[in-house]
Amino acid sequence: MLFGRRLVAKWLRRSVLLGTFASVVFMSVLAVLTVRSMQPLPNNLSAVTTALTKPQLLDRTGRPLTITYQNNWNAHDTVALHQVPEFLQHAFILAEDKRFYQHKGIDWSARFNALLQNILALEGIRGASTISEQVVRMLHPRPRSVWARWVEGWEARELEQQVDKASILEFYLNQVPYAAQRRGVQQAATYYFDRDLHTLSQKEMLSLAVLVRAPSRFDLYKSTDRINGRLNVLIDRAAESDLVADPSVIKQQALTVRRPPALIDVSHFAQRVYTSHANQNHQIPTTLDTELQQFAEHILSSRLRDLAPRRVNNAGMIVVDHQTDEVLVWAVGNGNQQVQKTAYDTVQVKRQPGSTLKPFVYAMALEKDWTAATLIDDSPLSEGVGQGVHAYRNYSNTYYGPISVREALGNSLNIPAIKTAQYVGVEPLLDRFNQLGMTNLTLRSVDYGNGIALGNAEISLLELTTAYATLARGGEYRPLKTTFLPSSNQSTRVFSNAASSLIGNILSDPDARRREFGRGGTLHLPVQTAVKTGTSTDYRDAWVMGYNHRYVVGVWMGNLDNSPMDEITGSSGPALAMRAMFSELNRRGDTRGLPIARNLQRQTVCIQTGLLDDGQCATRDEWFIRGKLPASQAPIETMLRYRLEHPVDQMLVARDPRIPDDSEALELRLNQQQRVARVQWWVDGRLVATTNETRYLWPLEAGEHRFHARVFTVDDTAAQLTNSVLLTVR
DSSP: OHHHHHHHHHHHHHHHHHHHHHHHHHHHHHHHHHHHHOOOOOSOGGGGGGSOSSOEEEOTTSOBSOOOOOSSSOOSSOOOGGGSOHHHHHHHHHHHOTTTTTSSSOOHHHHHHHHHHHHHHTSOOOOOOOHHHHHHHHHSOOOSOHHHHHHHHHHHHHHHHHSOHHHHHHHHHHHOBOGGGOBHHHHHHHHHHSSOGGGOOHHHHHHHHHHTTSTTTTOTTTOSSTTHHHHHHHHHHHHHTTSOSOHHHHHHSOOOOOOOOOOOOOHHHHHHHHHHTTTOOSEEEBOOOHHHHHHHHHHHHHHHHHHGGGTOOEEEEEEEETTTTEEEEEEEEEOOTTSOTTSOOTTTOOBOOGGGGHHHHHHHHHHTTOOTTOEEEEOOEEEEETTEEEEEOOTTSOOOEEEEHHHHHHTTOHHHHHHHHHHHOHHHHHHHHHHTTOTTOOSOHHHHGGGGGGTOSOBOHHHHHHHHHHHHTTSEEOOOBSBSSOOOOOOEEOSOHHHHHHHHHHHTOGGGGHHHHOSSSTTOOSSOOEEEEEEOGGGOEEEEEEEOSSEEEEEEEEOTTOOOOSSOOTTTTTHHHHHHHHHHHHHHSOOOOOOOOTTEEEEEEETTTOSBOOSSSOEEEEEEETTOOOOSSOOBTTSOSSOEEESOTTEEEOOOTTSOGGGOEEEEEESOOTTEEEEEEEETTEEEEEESSSEEEEEOOSEEEEEEEEEEETTOSSOEEOOOEEEEEO
16 A cells, blocks of 8 residues: 555656656747747837838828828828827727736736637637737738737737837827728728817727727728627727716717718829839928819810810820929820820820920020021922922911011911021031930931921920920029929020020010911910910820910820821910919919010111111011121021022932923922022033023933022122032933
8 A cells, every 4th residue: 555655656756747847848849939939029119110112292282192001001190199089099998908008018817818708609709919919910910820829929028128008009009900901090080081080079989999800891981880889889898987978978979981082193293203212211292282283184174175076185284383493283184084094194205296396496596696587588498308308388378488587486487497497407406405305306317307396206295394494494404393302403504594585585475476376365375474386297286385484384285096186286275274274373473574684685677677777667676685686688597598499409300201201391499589680590510591580491311410590689790509409310
């Protein structure tokens, strides 16, 4: 018997030793595995939200332009703990962690009660996670498991050793997940009730505390009934905790969901900002004016509705403060609802600018030897293109003969613009366009030819507006700004102040455009405004650019599928939109005229000659750059007065086999017949004929031939030479 007792005692001692050893080993292994599973925790919870996927954009007044819910954290709608209503704080603590201020990260009592309830219910009905544990779960997401809950508890203990309770609660209230990717109580209050936290009712605050239990299932936009059971339980518990005085009153309160108004669509502008500031985090203050942006979108939508029968589906508008270089409006209009609005950015799409490039061509001529009174011969003009001929024409098919630079630009005449391009040169023009930020003009000058003056290249509304802003600020180029972030952009002088000022004066002169556009109309604004329209071939693009003492407005209309409009021009389409925008801009502030450069002087000139007034002619006043008053003779275009208009240089002529060779002839023709007495026609260095007319039929001869003419006028004894033309006859 004694032996048996000793054996049992020995066995018990061994069992205790083995159990103790096993427990020590188990606890050691558990501790090691727990430590290995734990991840580092931040010492400062506010630093967690700095690494964002996409920053938030603010308008110029600080209002949100974009709200993204793609980030891992809520960094834009956070509130300090002292700004969260105390009732809301107590509601969350009551609902989620009533011993929050007593435990050290793990509430063992709550865990035991939850375990007991789950066993009795034979299902998981309670989690008993403390607020600190939920914060850990946000910081270190793991698959739901018993082991994960174990590790989260110990991480919560460590978190509370590193961070105070107030910081933990503040982080939780700002980052707790809700439906629709919303995070934090402020985003939830806006999403469900469109209100600030301090304006919520007690029932609405309590509902925010309930919604976090199952954000998707309790989503109030699906149904407010689903939350009633849980919400009433929390109301009763709040009454027991003396958080509310009369629970019945709160239960009877309505829970009305109110969707917040949608933000304006600035996706294209936002993309531009994101591209330019890829490394920026948190918030970016932009230059956009929300109210002006909405006004612009309304204008474009209204205009596109009116022009829909004329096959106009797309539009873009940009408004710039050229004194500060700030972009105020970046609007995209789409009249075709079947096409997704965000597909293309009409502000940055490359299109043919039509006549809107002409002011820059004339500005270069004014910087050379021309003046606003210089006469240009507006007569029919043809140029050789390849082995063929291209005949230029004015939009109205009307030709005015000798016409001043002022009227040529004001009336947007094509032939004078081509001749001006000939004068300044295509290569220098392209260099100047590049200085203005038109970086897409990458072809050779021979590929564009003189047609560059009529807009045969492709540029964007943004580039064109930047160029016009350069004219508006007196020839000084500066990149446009979309944000208030520090920038190292440098200014560059592209045109002289005098030439730029003179161009602005011409474009704002209603008399200068009267021949083609009439008096008054949409292009004549109450406040002095320089205006230029443009229309591309086959009415595929309609443009208008305008600037006053402070703002530049650019508008494009057309179709992004490149289909033609129904005879919509810059003056009949986008001009009304520009006019409406300037009306709003002028209403907002002081107005004044365009500045006149100090080195411009006003003189009276003869209309017919461009010479200074001699007292024997019809006159008008004109602005001149100091030191560039008209010479004693006003040269037409400072070029050859008489030219061979036909044939054109490099022309290829094929004989007609049906006509006898000795019966075929080619017309030689001068560009004008004013004051012509006789003409000598020269072929291959030989005088072949003398006529009293400005045309001659030359008998065709096979081979390569060079032509020129000598013109004798009624008041000149010396002949004036024309240009030389090379021709091939086959």
